[in-house]
Amino acid sequence: MNIDFSKSAHGLIPAIIQDSETKNVLMLGYMNAEAYQKTIDTQKVTFFSRSKQRLWTKGEESGNFLNLIDVKNDCDGDTLLIQAKPVGPTCHTGSDTCWQEPNNQEYGFISHLEKTITTRRENADSEKSYVASLFKLGINKIAQKVGEEAIEVVIEAKDDNDDLFLSESADLLFHYLILLQAKGFKLDNVINVLKSRQK
Incomplete structure (x- = not known):
C-alpha cells in the first residue's frame, strides 16, 4: 500500500x-x-x-x-x-466504543424489524397489533403459522410467479422472527450457530 x-x-x-x-x-x-x-x-x-x-x-x-x-x-x-x-471494551471509559455505544451486531432492516416485534410483544394489550395477538395465542399458534408460511413458500417456489414467491418468503421470515422471540431468541443466536459450523 x-x-x-x-x-x-x-x-x-x-x-x-x-x-x-x-x-x-x-x-x-x-x-x-x-x-x-x-x-x-x-x-x-x-x-x-x-x-x-x-x-x-x-x-x-x-x-x-x-x-x-x-x-x-x-x-x-x-x-x-x-x-x-x-479483546474487551475499546474505550478507556469501559464502553465498547468511544461513542459510548454497545458493539452489537446489527442486520439493518432485519434488526429494526426485530425491535418492532419486541415492542409489539411488550405492548401486548394493543388490540390493533397482529404481532401482539399472535403472542397472546401462544407458541403453538405461532409455530403453526410458521409451518403454514413455509408450505406456501414451497408451493410458490414451484410456480413462475416471482412476486408471490417473494411475498410468501417475506411472510415466512416475518413469522420466523416472531417464533424466535417466542422461544426467547433473536436472529443473532441462529447466526452464531451457522458461524460455528463454518469450516
Whole structure:
C-alpha cells in the first residue's frame, strides 16, 4: 500500500478502527509510519499517542487489545480503515466504543424489524397489533403459522410467479422472527450457530 504520511506536518494520519465482525466503528487514532509498521509486525493495533508523544499499543496496560484483521487505505492514501477484533471494551471509559455505544451486531432492516416485534410483544394489550395477538395465542399458534408460511413458500417456489414467491418468503421470515422471540431468541443466536459450523 502507498500510504502518504507526509500530508501531516507531524507525519500522522487518521486510523479508523472498525470491528471486523460487527462493522461498528470502535475508535479513531493516529498512526505514523513506525506505528503502522509495528501494527503489521505485532498484529496488534498500535498508534502514535499525541498526548504521550510515543508509540502506544492499544491494550498495553488494560489488556484490551485490538487484534489486527485487515488494513485498507483510502483513495487519497492518507487515511486508514483498520478492521480489528477487540479483546474487551475499546474505550478507556469501559464502553465498547468511544461513542459510548454497545458493539452489537446489527442486520439493518432485519434488526429494526426485530425491535418492532419486541415492542409489539411488550405492548401486548394493543388490540390493533397482529404481532401482539399472535403472542397472546401462544407458541403453538405461532409455530403453526410458521409451518403454514413455509408450505406456501414451497408451493410458490414451484410456480413462475416471482412476486408471490417473494411475498410468501417475506411472510415466512416475518413469522420466523416472531417464533424466535417466542422461544426467547433473536436472529443473532441462529447466526452464531451457522458461524460455528463454518469450516
